[in-house]
């Protein structure tokens with residue numbers, strides 16, 4: 798593990814824990830900063846914490862998170878080993894509504910700073926909100942999921958949100974295809990994710 802990145806992320810987390818920059822701070826139980834390895838080459842970005850995430854202080858730990866972990870495991874990805882997961886907003890929007898543009902605007906600085914420390918080679922947006930914020934405002938998740946674009950030297954893609962897959966399980970095969978494409982892309986542009994830095 799990269800000790801400098803670990804230290805920098807811990808410092809950033811400490812700072813973020815006290816953030817009261819938007820109204821979402823008033824209803825939170827926990828700030829959900831992010832989780833994973835600090836020198837990850839692949840970073841997943843969701844929209845915001847739900848109920849379970851708010852309680853536990855970790856992203857993607859409810860039913861959708863369990864599904865995400867299973868799909869990640871199928872392509873040898875693991876939040877404890879080789880990826881990092883964060884959200885656009887760090888505090889739970891009430892009733893799991895979409896984060897408002899002004900809340901996203903207030904919070905995105907934390908994500909930018911996480912990104913600056915981790916410096917991933919691949920960014921994977923989880924669902925429409927993250928994709929329209931990170932990739933392109935008119936990104937159409939239903940048509941463009943799984944496609945890669947290069948932005949500022951970073952490869953970016955979006956996959957269907959795991960919560961949407963729970964609601965529409967008929968879309969799981971398409972989502973799995975996207976994970977397989979992601980695995981192939983990782984093999985071509987990342988050196989450490991699959992432990993192949995000596996190839």
Ligand code: SF4
Nearest residue numbers: 816819822887888904
């Ligand atoms: S959502 Fe983000 S900007 Fe708003 S209070 Fe929480 S950490 Fe701060």
